[in-house]
Amino acid sequence: xxxxxxxxxxxxxxxxxxxxxxxxxxxxxxxxxxxxxxxxxxxxxxxxxxxxxxxxxxxxxxxxxxxxxxxxxxxxxxxxxx
Numbered sequence: 241x242x243x244x245x246x247x248x249x250x251x252x253x254x255x256x257x258x259x260x261x262x263x264x265x266x267x268x269x270x271x272x273x274x275x276x277x278x279x280x281x282x283x284x285x286x287x288x289x290x291x292x293x294x295x296x297x298x299x300x301x302x303x304x305x306x307x308x309x310x311x312x313x314x315x316x317x318x319x320x321x322x
Contacts, residue, residue: 282304
């Protein structure tokens with residue numbers, strides 16, 4: 241078996257176990273971070289707790305709404321590209 245046969249066999253295998261584990265850990269980590277973000281950002285925003293003034297209330301709302309708009313626009317552009 242020469243080097244080109246080994247390389248073609250390796251390309252056909254795809255991801256190995258260590259790459260799969262890293263991918264799973266990365267996905268679980270991102271989902272966990274998203275869950276924590278929801279607990280600490282979105283839930284208080286929806287309940288409007290500890291809003292000292294209307295100015296702070298409007299700033300918080302605008303940050304969350306801009307984030308939502310950016311996510312929707314990014315999703316739209318991704319589906320448009322593919």
